[in-house]
Amino acid sequence: MSNRNKYTAYLPLLTSGVFLLCLVLSSCYEQQKVIEPFVPSGNHVVLLEEFTGKGCTNCPKGSRELENLLTQFPNNLVAVSLHAGFFANPQFFPLGNYDLRTDEGELLINYLSLPIGYPSGVVNRTPVSGDIQLGLNQWASAITSAIQVPPAIELSIVRTYDALTRQVVVTVNGIGKEVLEGEIRLSIMLTESGIVDAQDDLEAGGIVLDYVHKHVLRDMLTPSTGANILDGISVGQTFSQTYSKTLEDIWVADDMEIIAFVSLVNGSNFPVLQAATVHLAD
Amino acid sequence: MLLYRILTLVVFSTLSSLVYSQEQLSLSGSLDNNTYFYIYDDKIVPPGIPQYERQQIGLDTWLSLRAQIAGFDFGMRYDIFENSALLNPTDSYTAQGIGRWYAGKKIGKLSLLGGYIYDQFGSGIIFRAYEERPQLIDNALVGLKLNYQLTPNWTLKGIAGRQKDLFGLYESVLTGTNIDGFVTVGKKDKISIAPGFGVIHKTLSDDQMEALAGTLAQYTPEDFIDSVPYNTVAMSVYNTLSAGRFSWYAEGAYKTEEVIFDNYATSTLWTGVKSVGKFNLTDGYVFYTTLSYAGGGLGISGQYKRTSNFNFRADPFVTGNRGMINFLPPMSRVNTYRLTSRYAPATQELDEQALQLDVRYAISKNLSILVNYAHITRPEAETHSNIYDEVFTQFTLKKPKKWTMISGVQYQRYDQELYQGKAGAPIVKAITPYIDFLYKFDQKKSLRTEVQYMATKQDYGSWIYGLAEFSISPHWLFELSDMYNIAPSVKEDGKKGEKLHYPTAGVVYSSGSTRYSLRYVKQVEGVVCSGGICRLEPAFSGVKLNISANF
Numbered sequence: 001m002s003n004r005n006k007y008t009a010y011l012p013l014l015t016s017g018v019f020l021l022c023l024v025l026s027s028c029y030e031q032q033k034v035i036e037p038f039v040p041s042g043n044h045v046v047l048l049e050e051f052t053g054k055g056c057t058n059c060p061k062g063s064r065e066l067e068n069l070l071t072q073f074p075n076n077l078v079a080v081s082l083h084a085g086f087f088a089n090p091q092f093f094p095l096g097n098y099d100l101r102t103d104e105g106e107l108l109i110n111y112l113s114l115p116i117g118y119p120s121g122v123v124n125r126t127p128v129s130g131d132i133q134l135g136l137n138q139w140a141s142a143i144t145s146a147i148q149v150p151p152a153i154e155l156s157i158v159r160t161y162d163a164l165t166r167q168v169v170v171t172v173n174g175i176g177k178e179v180l181e182g183e184i185r186l187s188i189m190l191t192e193s194g195i196v197d198a199q200d201d202l203e204a205g206g207i208v209l210d211y212v213h214k215h216v217l218r219d220m221l222t223p224s225t226g227a228n229i230l231d232g233i234s235v236g237q238t239f240s241q242t243y244s245k246t247l248e249d250i251w252v253a254d255d256m257e258i259i260a261f262v263s264l265v266n267g268s269n270f271p272v273l274q275a276a277t278v279h280l281a282d
Numbered sequence: 283m284l285l286y287r288i289l290t291l292v293v294f295s296t297l298s299s300l301v302y303s304q305e306q307l308s309l310s311g312s313l314d315n316n317t318y319f320y321i322y323d324d325k326i327v328p329p330g331i332p333q334y335e336r337q338q339i340g341l342d343t344w345l346s347l348r349a350q351i352a353g354f355d356f357g358m359r360y361d362i363f364e365n366s367a368l369l370n371p372t373d374s375y376t377a378q379g380i381g382r383w384y385a386g387k388k389i390g391k392l393s394l395l396g397g398y399i400y401d402q403f404g405s406g407i408i409f410r411a412y413e414e415r416p417q418l419i420d421n422a423l424v425g426l427k428l429n430y431q432l433t434p435n436w437t438l439k440g441i442a443g444r445q446k447d448l449f450g451l452y453e454s455v456l457t458g459t460n461i462d463g464f465v466t467v468g469k470k471d472k473i474s475i476a477p478g479f480g481v482i483h484k485t486l487s488d489d490q491m492e493a494l495a496g497t498l499a500q501y502t503p504e505d506f507i508d509s510v511p512y513n514t515v516a517m518s519v520y521n522t523l524s525a526g527r528f529s530w531y532a533e534g535a536y537k538t539e540e541v542i543f544d545n546y547a548t549s550t551l552w553t554g555v556k557s558v559g560k561f562n563l564t565d566g567y568v569f570y571t572t573l574s575y576a577g578g579g580l581g582i583s584g585q586y587k588r589t590s591n592f593n594f595r596a597d598p599f600v601t602g603n604r605g606m607i608n609f610l611p612p613m614s615r616v617n618t619y620r621l622t623s624r625y626a627p628a629t630q631e632l633d634e635q636a637l638q639l640d641v642r643y644a645i646s647k648n649l650s651i652l653v654n655y656a657h658i659t660r661p662e663a664e665t666h667s668n669i670y671d672e673v674f675t676q677f678t679l680k681k682p683k684k685w686t687m688i689s690g691v692q693y694q695r696y697d698q699e700l701y702q703g704k705a706g707a708p709i710v711k712a713i714t715p716y717i718d719f720l721y722k723f724d725q726k727k728s729l730r731t732e733v734q735y736m737a738t739k740q741d742y743g744s745w746i747y748g749l750a751e752f753s754i755s756p757h758w759l760f761e762l763s764d765m766y767n768i769a770p771s772v773k774e775d776g777k778k779g780e781k782l783h784y785p786t787a788g789v790v791y792s793s794g795s796t797r798y799s800l801r802y803v804k805q806v807e808g809v810v811c812s813g814g815i816c817r818l819e820p821a822f823s824g825v826k827l828n829i830s831a832n833f
Contacts (some may be wrong), residue, residue, distance in 0.1 A: 032509040033491050038499035057705040061557060068551035072500055086330045086372060114332075114373040117602070128493070129597075130450070137543060137561070138599050141496025203558050206706030 038144050040076045043154070046146045047261050047275040048079040048139060050121040050215075051109055053086070054100065055093025057202040062119025063214065065136050069143060076147045078259050078277040080191050081215045084109040087118065095207060096198030104189075104224040105217050111225055124272040125263060151274040152178040153233065157260050161281050166247040168280055170221060172260045173240045176233035180273075183265040184233055185226025186241055190218045190280065194255040218256070221245055225270075226263055256280035307351040314415065315343040315829045318367075323823040325782060326804065331820065332374045333365055340365040340374065344381065344415065355386040357397075361449075368418040369448075371820050379449045382422060393429040398422040398446060401439070403460040403480030406609035407535045407568050408516040408594070411445070416810065417817060419603050421596075422446045423456060436463040445596040445607065452596035452605055453487035473525045481517040482607065484540075484596070494541060494598050498561060504550045507541065507563050514540040516594055516608070518568075527577035535592070537566040542593040543601070544632060546663065561598070566591035570611060579644035586637055587613050590662070593631040603817060613638050614656040615674055617692070620747050620765060621714050621734040624808055625696040627670040628816035633660045652676040652690075669697040688718040698741060702809060702818060712738035726755045732763075742806070743771035743779060759790040765806065782806075795832040801825065 050066055052059040066079050084105035087093060109115075112122050115133045122132055123142035134142060158171045170188060199211035221243035229239055247253055261275035318340040320333045333340050341364040348357040361381030369375035384397030400422055402410035413420040425443015432438050439460045444451040460480035467473045486494070491512060498507050520533035541561050549560035567590050574583040589610060596605040610629045613636030617623040636658040644650040658670040676690035692714040698707040716734040723729070732749040749763035763786045770779030788801030805822040 030511060030513050032511050033495055034509050035495055035498045035507055037506075038496070058703065061559065064551060064553070064555050064557050067553050067555070068557075069500070071552040086328050089329060092328055110332075114330075114370065116370045116373070135599065135601065136559075137497055138493070140500040141493045144496040144499065145492075200705060202703065202705035204705075 040073050040144075040147050042076070042147060042150060044076060044147050044149060044151045045155075045275040045277075046073070046077050046124050046143050047259070047272045048077060048121055048123055048143065049108070049112070049125075050079065050081045050119065051084060051115050051133075052081050052119070053083055053088030053093065054095045054197065054199050055089070056087035056118050057200040058118045059087070060199060060201040060208075060211070061203060062121065062136050065119070065139065066121075066215070069140060073143065073147065077143060078257075078261075078275045079215050080189055080217050080259060081213070082108060082217045085114065093200070095200065096209070098195065098197050100195070100197070100213065100216055102217055102219060104220045107224040126271045150177065152176070152180055152264075153184075153262050153274045155260060155262065155274050155276040157258055157276050157278045159258055159278055159280065161253060163253065163281070166249075166253065167244060168247065168253075168258075169242065169244045170258055170260070171240060171242040172276075174238065174262060174274075176235055176237040179232075179234050180264055181232045183228055184230040184273075185263050185265055185270075186222055186229045187226040187261055187263070188221040188243055189259040190221070190245070190247075190251075190256055191215045191259060192218050192251055192256045194252065215257070218248070218251055219245065226265070228265075229262075253281040307349060309347070309349050311345070311347040311833050313343070313345050313829065313831045313833075315341070315827075317341050317827040318822075319825040319827070321824040323804065323821075325780065326784070326806065326821040327823050328372075328820060331367075331372055333367060334823075337365040337374055340367060342366050342368055342415070346382075353388055355395075356384070358383045368416075371818070377449055381420065381449070391431040395427045395429075396425070398424050399427045399441065399443070401427060401441065402609070403439075403458065403482070404478055404518055404520040404533050405531075405570065405611055407533055407570060407592075407611070408480055408518045408537070408608050409441075409456075409458055409460075409482045410607075410609035412609070417603055419606070420446060420448075421606055424451055425456075432461075435465065436461065445605065447596070447605065453490050454596045455485045455487075456482060456596070456607065458482040473523070475524075476522040477519075478521070479517070479519050481515060484514045484516075484594075484607065486512050486598070490597060494561070498541070500552075501560070502550050502552055505560055507561070510541050510563065511539060514538055514594075528573070528575050530571070530573045532571040533569070535568040535570075537592060537594060539563055539565045541598055542566075542591065542595075542632075543598065544591075546632065562591075564591045566593070568592050568610065579650075581640075581642040583640040584638070585611075585613060587611065587634070588636075589629075589631065589634040591632055613658060614670065614672055615640070615654045617674070619716055619718070619732065619734055620749075620763075621736040621745055622674070622692045622716060624736065624745075625694055625698070625701075625710055625712065626809060626816060627658055627696065628701055628809075630658075630660060630669075633662045635659050635661050648680045648682065650678045652678075666697055666700040669700050671695040684722055686720045689716065691715045701816070708740050710738060710740040712736050712740075728753045728755070735768075739771055741771065742767055744769035757791055757793060759792075761786065761788045761790070761801070763787075767806075797828070797830045799826075799828040801827075 050062055070077055070079060082105040083100035088101050090099050113132055119136045120133045121139055123134060123139060124146050128134055128138055128142050153174050153176055155172060155174050159168060161168045172186060193214040195213040195216055196210050197213060198207055198209050201208045229241055257277050258280050259277045261272050263270045263272045320338055322334040327334055343362040344359055346359040358380060359382040362378040363375050365374040365376060382398040384395055386395035400411050411421055411423045423441055423443045424446050428440045430438045442457045444455055458481060462478040464476045494510060514537060516537040518533055518535035523530045541563050544562045545559050547560050547562055549557050551557055570587045572583060572585045594608045596607055612629055614627050638656045640654045642652045654674040656672040660667045660669060673693045676688060678688050680686040694712045696710040698704055698710050714734055714736045718732045720728060720730045730751040734747040736745040738744055745765060746768045747765045752760045765784040767782050770781055772778050784804040784806050786801055786803045788799060790799045802825050803822055807821045808819060809816050810819045
């Protein structure tokens with residue numbers, strides 16, 4: 001091969017090599033994203049609904065992450081664990097003594113779409129990249145994003161509980177901070193922690209007979225998808241709704257919480273605007 | 283939608299003008315349709331699956347059309363998913379639209395292709411865009427591909443775009459280039475090498491980075507990551523050396539640091555509790571090689587692969603078979619019989635060392651033997667380190683034009699807890715003898731029977747499987763089979779499982795390149811794998827109709 005032909009043959013290879021090198025080296029110089037620890041502020045309280053079941057071996061990991069997040073955001077996060085779906089069904093997972101499912105939980109798991117995998121949770125009923133059911137890794141970022149948005153409605157809960165009659169009366173007061181159009185719904189949940197029963201736990205090596213279940217949905221004082229209280233709200237407009245319930249004998253009032261939240265329903269979108277929580281008993 | 287209408291208009295206008303230029307237009311297409319009629323069986327199907335509860339019928343369809351004229355190549359594929367179980371086996375997925383389109387042209391040494399692109403670099407370790415319909419894997423690169431013929435033996439390829447995500451796109455941007463060559467050396471060109479080098483560059487979007495930062499910002503000091511790169515580069519160098527009867531392929535790949543999710547890493551929560559699974563900032567590598575010899579009736583093939591932290595996805599939050607940019611070669615045999623394929627090991631992206639040896643020998647024209655051995659470990663793991671072993675033997679004996687018998691035994695050792703996430707599940711050890719007998723009555727009629735027995739005390743216990751397939755060439759095939767849980771294992775509650783039958787009956791009609799299949803199926807839950815990518819499938823009960831056609 002003549003020198004000129006060699007040059008002609010190798011020039012494209014040389015050019016390609018330079019191009020490849022550019023592609024490789026272009027990643028060497030970049031301004032990386034610096035990670036700053038997130039310190040929550042403001043009064044936006046975010047709702048995390050975790051879907052779980054006693055037969056769900058991966059779910060306790062989600063419950064541990066839920067406690068982790070509550071520790072980090074004590075004033076900005078409320079959480080509920082809904083035992084619903086296949087893994088909560090004692091027909092297929094006859095574990096322990098209690099059936100922790102509720103009619104409301106079974107309705108909500110379909111309303112919010114079935115989880116693709118477990119652990120799975122919904123943050124403020126708001127999709128992330130088109131998915132409303134989020135994997136465990138996505139909860140923290142979804143919560144921190146939501147916390148930074150000032151709430152459109154502020155909520156407060158007033159409750160009275162009579163230990164003798166086991167009746168609780170809950171009043172939820174709210175005030176609009178922004179103009180909103182659409183159906184505003186109020187949901188009130190009763191949760192209980194400290195329920196000792198069996199649970200399949202992959203990280204613990206299998207079935208744990210004395211697992212402590214927390215934030216378990218026991219009942220709702222409103223319809224499952226919320227009670228329609230307003231068709232839109234304006235700045236400064238207030239509302240007040242009162243509900244009452246007599247607790248079941250098996251529930252331990254001292255371990256129960258009341259969670260209230262409002263959502264804005266527009267067709268298939270129903271983001272939670274604000275949440276609040278109080279202990280049920282003094 | 284508007285973009286698709288404009289595109290369709292442009293495509294058909296171009297076609298029309300080209301037709302008038304008297305160039306020959308070639309049109310072709312294909313149809314792949316699966317329709318499922320769900321029949322609930324409370325013994326095998328878990329409750330809560332919407333297809334069984336209320337939807338009753340599900341559908342997956344891919345309709346492709348292609349037009350070629352005057353060097354132009356256009357294509358389009360329409361995808362339909364109605365109450366489909368492909369995305370989530372316990373839920374239904376309904377969507378339809380243009381799943382693929384492309385337009386290409388060759389101009390001298392340059393070939394260009396725009397649209398949805400399927401391609402790979404080397405064996406796919408750093409980049410592979412492909413589709414696998416039974417698993418709903420379709421990670422086409424949506425963008426542009428340029429191929430330049432540097433010399434008759436050297437090709438340079440460049441790609442740029444974003445990865446497909448169902449009917450949308452992942453936000454990260456992918457660019458890459460690949461050079462392949464072929465060189466003969468030595469006297470009479472008996473030795474050849476086919477070297478190549480590829481590089482893929484991934485850039486996360488600002489939104490992806492904000493989501494990732496939001497998650498990492500919550501980590502405790504023990505697990506905290508100070509900074510995260512937007513860009514990741516994966517590069518590989520590979521070569522095939524062919525010398526006489528020997529062939530040796532080797533590929534080494536390296537990926538620069540990026541944040542990936544490690545399923546097995548331990549993290550410390552703010553509650554003080556330890557949890558498993560966290561994001562890690564790490565680089566990764568893969569080394570893969572195969573050496574084979576073929577000649578004199580003997581074929582020997584050995585493979586070795588070492589993988590470390592080579593999770594490479596279009597989005598850091600996706601898992602399973604979503605968002606994969608690359609493809610790691612599976613290191614176990616692809617088994618085709620019902621029971622021998624029941625436990626297939628999924629490729630491990632984070633930590634895997636695997637060895638496979640395959641020896642085939644044709645004793646005569648009518649008798650051959652095969653022995654295959656696979657061994658897979660996780661060298662960096664403290665537990666679940668020895669995860670898969672398989673010994674597979676096969677004898678093939680035939681009487682030409684009369685009958686063929688294939689028989690053998692398989693031994694498997696399968697870490698079910700690791701591969702399927704079943705807490706506390708013991709290692710499955712199974713021995714499966716099998717026999718497959720094909721008898722030709724005449725040139726048109728034949729009968730194929732299979733019998734397999736899986737002996738194991740773990741998981742569901744032992745199984746027996748029988749199949750009879752009667753074929754009337756060229757059109758008809760009738761099938762009847764049953765998979766029977768002949769010796770169920772003892773469950774955790776101390777009770778023995780129920781002995782259940784899982785029958786299948788079907789008929790297939792073929793005419794030319796069109797195939798119709800109708801089958802009544804009861805199928806036990808299990809893992810469905812394709813190329814090392816696996817997913818758990820729940821049990822199925824109902825009727826499956828499949829129509830596939832090429833035109």
